Amino acid sequence: MEYYEEPNARVALGLRRPEPGDWYHGYPEYHVERDDDKCIRCLVCVRQCPYDCTFYDPYRHGVYNVHENCVNCRRCEFMCPTSAIRMTKWGAGFRDNDNWKQKTIRTVYKQADSGAVSLTGLGNDREYVSYFDRMVIDASQVTNPSIDPLREPMELRAYIGKKPERHTNPPEVYPNLKAELPVIFAPMSFGAISFNFQRGLAMAAKEAGTYFNTGEGGLHPDLRQYGDHAIVQIASGRFGVSLDYLSNAAACEIKIGQGAKPGIGGHLPGEKVTWDVSRTRMIPEGSDALSPAPQHDIYSIEDLRLLIYGLKEATEYTRPVSVKIAAVHNVAAIASGIVRAGADIVVVDGFRGGTGAAPAVIRDHVGIPVEVALAQVDQRLREEGIRHQASLIAAGGIRSSADVIKGLALGADAFYIGTAAMVAVGCTACQQCHRGRCSWGITTNRPDLAPRLQPEVAAERLTNLLHGWAHEIKEMLGMMGLNSIESLRGNRLKLRGVGMTQVELDTLGIQQAGL
Amino acid sequence: MKRVYPREERCINCHLCEVACIVEHSETKLPSAAYHVEGLRFNREDSRTICDPAEARAAGVPKPLNRTLVQTAGYLSLSTNCRHCEEPDCVLACKNGSLYVAEDGRVLVQEDKCVGCWMCVMACRYGAISRNPARSNVPAVAFNGINHHCDLCPERELPACVWVCPTNALVFEDRDDQ
Numbered sequence: 001m002e003y004y005e006e007p008n009a010r011v012a013l014g015l016r017r018p019e020p021g022d023w024y025h026g027y028p029e030y031h032v033e034r035d036d037d038k039c040i041r042c043l044v045c046v047r048q049c050p051y052d053c054t055f056y057d058p059y060r061h062g063v064y065n066v067h068e069n070c071v072n073c074r075r076c077e078f079m080c081p082t083s084a085i086r087m088t089k090w091g092a093g094f095r096d097n098d099n100w101k102q103k104t105i106r107t108v109y110k111q112a113d114s115g116a117v118s119l120t121g122l123g124n125d126r127e128y129v130s131y132f133d134r135m136v137i138d139a140s141q142v143t144n145p146s147i148d149p150l151r152e153p154m155e156l157r158a159y160i161g162k163k164p165e166r167h168t169n170p171p172e173v174y175p176n177l178k179a180e181l182p183v184i185f186a187p188m189s190f191g192a193i194s195f196n197f198q199r200g201l202a203m204a205a206k207e208a209g210t211y212f213n214t215g216e217g218g219l220h221p222d223l224r225q226y227g228d229h230a231i232v233q234i235a236s237g238r239f240g241v242s243l244d245y246l247s248n249a250a251a252c253e254i255k256i257g258q259g260a261k262p263g264i265g266g267h268l269p270g271e272k273v274t275w276d277v278s279r280t281r282m283i284p285e286g287s288d289a290l291s292p293a294p295q296h297d298i299y300s301i302e303d304l305r306l307l308i309y310g311l312k313e314a315t316e317y318t319r320p321v322s323v324k325i326a327a328v329h330n331v332a333a334i335a336s337g338i339v340r341a342g343a344d345i346v347v348v349d350g351f352r353g354g355t356g357a358a359p360a361v362i363r364d365h366v367g368i369p370v371e372v373a374l375a376q377v378d379q380r381l382r383e384e385g386i387r388h389q390a391s392l393i394a395a396g397g398i399r400s401s402a403d404v405i406k407g408l409a410l411g412a413d414a415f416y417i418g419t420a421a422m423v424a425v426g427c428t429a430c431q432q433c434h435r436g437r438c439s440w441g442i443t444t445n446r447p448d449l450a451p452r453l454q455p456e457v458a459a460e461r462l463t464n465l466l467h468g469w470a471h472e473i474k475e476m477l478g479m480m481g482l483n484s485i486e487s488l489r490g491n492r493l494k495l496r497g498v499g500m501t502q503v504e505l506d507t508l509g510i511q512q513a514g515l
Numbered sequence: 516m517k518r519v520y521p522r523e524e525r526c527i528n529c530h531l532c533e534v535a536c537i538v539e540h541s542e543t544k545l546p547s548a549a550y551h552v553e554g555l556r557f558n559r560e561d562s563r564t565i566c567d568p569a570e571a572r573a574a575g576v577p578k579p580l581n582r583t584l585v586q587t588a589g590y591l592s593l594s595t596n597c598r599h600c601e602e603p604d605c606v607l608a609c610k611n612g613s614l615y616v617a618e619d620g621r622v623l624v625q626e627d628k629c630v631g632c633w634m635c636v637m638a639c640r641y642g643a644i645s646r647n648p649a650r651s652n653v654p655a656v657a658f659n660g661i662n663h664h665c666d667l668c669p670e671r672e673l674p675a676c677v678w679v680c681p682t683n684a685l686v687f688e689d690r691d692d693q
Contacts (some may be wrong), residue, residue, distance in 0.1 A: 040549075044531055047528050130573075451682055
């Protein structure tokens with residue numbers, strides 16, 4: 001039998017108490033229950049746990065846990081061939097207190113232990129109002145016929161980019177992205193996510209006729225073949241940017257902000273910068289890849305215009321240029337400025353957007369929901385008569401095809417899905433992306449963990465997801481008596497609000513349900 | 516001929532192939548029984564459970580063993596099992612003809628003939644043959660056990676290890692042309 005070293009000293013000593021200065025781990029959050037009758041000691045769980053939580057004790061011939069280290073990623077539960085493992089909450093937790101919740105107390109402990117900024121991953125997990133969940137969709141009855149999408153054609157294709165203002169002969173044609181359904185994979189950089197996952201995204205995008213976004217981490221040479229389906233990002237760190245990178249893509253995107261962390265740059269911890277990542281990003285191996293908070297050549301709309309046209313010149317006006325901003329206060333005026341600066345696509349990223357690593361305090365408290373930002377931006381661009389000059393992509397918090405339909409009715413042309421794509425390939429939303437040892441092989445490049453996600457498995461699951469969503473979108477369009485997403489775009493009469501105040505309804509530009 | 520091939524760049528070192536192999540070659544085909552019950556017998560004389568394989572063998576219950584073995588070196592790992600060579604060294608080395616090449620190309624062992632001399636283990640260049648101490652045909656050297664290697668799961672269309680592998684790191688395919 002192989003011998004596994006016990007993961008930390010206090011377990012070897014048989015002590016449960018944490019080391020001095022580690023209060024955070026003094027109170028376990030989850031309990032790994034193992035049914036000893038079912039456990040066959042195959043040690044799959046021991047080998048699969050990347051968080052030093054599970055170990056084999058050869059003296060007792062048993063598998064045991066350091067529950068303090070468990071993050072509830074559920075990998076062991078998933079892999080156990082006999083279903084011997086289940087996760088439970090550890091006891092009663094702290095005394096019930098709506099003000100000082102378990103999470104609040106633990107965060108204070110953690111910071112008092114370390115004195116550091118508390119990092120986290122994934123998206124905002126606080127209990128904010130979800131306007132998507134307070135909007136309901138219309139359907140046709142008697143006075144207008146609904147359409148059966150299985151019997152009649154239904155148009156889901158989205159052209160994303162600048163459109164001509166009026167018909168001319170010959171027509172004005174601008175470079176546009178052609179997506180077979182209005183769902184695009186969100187910017188997730190190689191380094192933040194594994195190569196296998198990005199490759200899976202690329203394969204699925206090609207298969208489904210949509211696009212994936214490289215994020216700010218450059219385009220790996222092996223993914224050049226998917227260039228026609230890649231949106232390449234130019235962020236403040238300028239990682240991996242070259243003329244080859246720009247001209248090998250379907251579109252270029254200038255990243256100003258990210259929904260999960262508006263106003264600060266990307267954080268890629270040094271342990272995630274492996275040889276391959278360093279080569280793609282053009283930075284030293286093992287160095288922290290911290291993007292500057294602003295783009296230091298963009299301090300105004302005029303500066304942004306310079307970069308937009310710089311990119312257009314570099315790609316000889318053959319590709320649309322997108323600008324991605326986080327949804328913040330006064331977003332409509334900002335978006336208006338961006339469109340006037342010459343952007344063909346504006347991406348608005350709401351505060352529920354995911355991240356590979358962000359300070360928890362910023363992820364949880366900064367930004368606004370994408371629903372209201374979307375409604376306001378669309379309204380403002382219409383009022384100013386410049387809506388045709390740019391397409392609007394909504395990102396951050398799109399969880400289902402219903403969110404897509406509601407977002408379309410609020411005025412978006414297309415959507416980015418990031419967290420939904422990760423969940424589709426196995427993510428259990430354990431929020432440990434920043435630690436670089438994702439047990440599902442999604443947000444890690446450690447050579448023993450990354451193979452857990454295989455590109456074709458990811459591609460198949462993502463294609464299935466898009467296929468299912470496309471079906472559902474068609475069904476919902478048909479139900480409303482529409483046969484294309486063009487007919488729904490900005491059609492807020494198809495939405496009604498439930499349980500909202502008048503101010504909220506007015507901000508979203510929709511009516512109260514019942515009216 | 517179809518064989519099981521490992522793809523080491525996909526292996527995640529979970530050893531589920533070994534679990535599946537043991538379960539597939541057990542009597543009950545139930546994981547808990549294969550690991551906990553088979554090969555063990557309750558000894559009525561002194562009211563204890565037999566855990567020693569030799570003792571279990573005396574009681575007549577073979578303990579299932581894995582026929583594929585995950586080998587690791589640093590971050591690299593891969594599942595190794597019998598290659599079912601066209602000209603197998605083990606068959607040449609076998610001194611009493613208990614190893615043979617079946618008509619379908621599989622290298623098989625006649626379990627009632629093997630004497631446990633281990634020439635096959637010496638001859639196999641892949642280290643794919645192990646000893647099964649649960650059985651023996653020669654009482655004098657009972658501890659030797661008999662030859663034990665992959666039989667490509669004759670009762671299944673797809674070998675159990677290939678079927679269970681979560682990352683498709685094992686494939687069952689015909690590469691004779693390559």
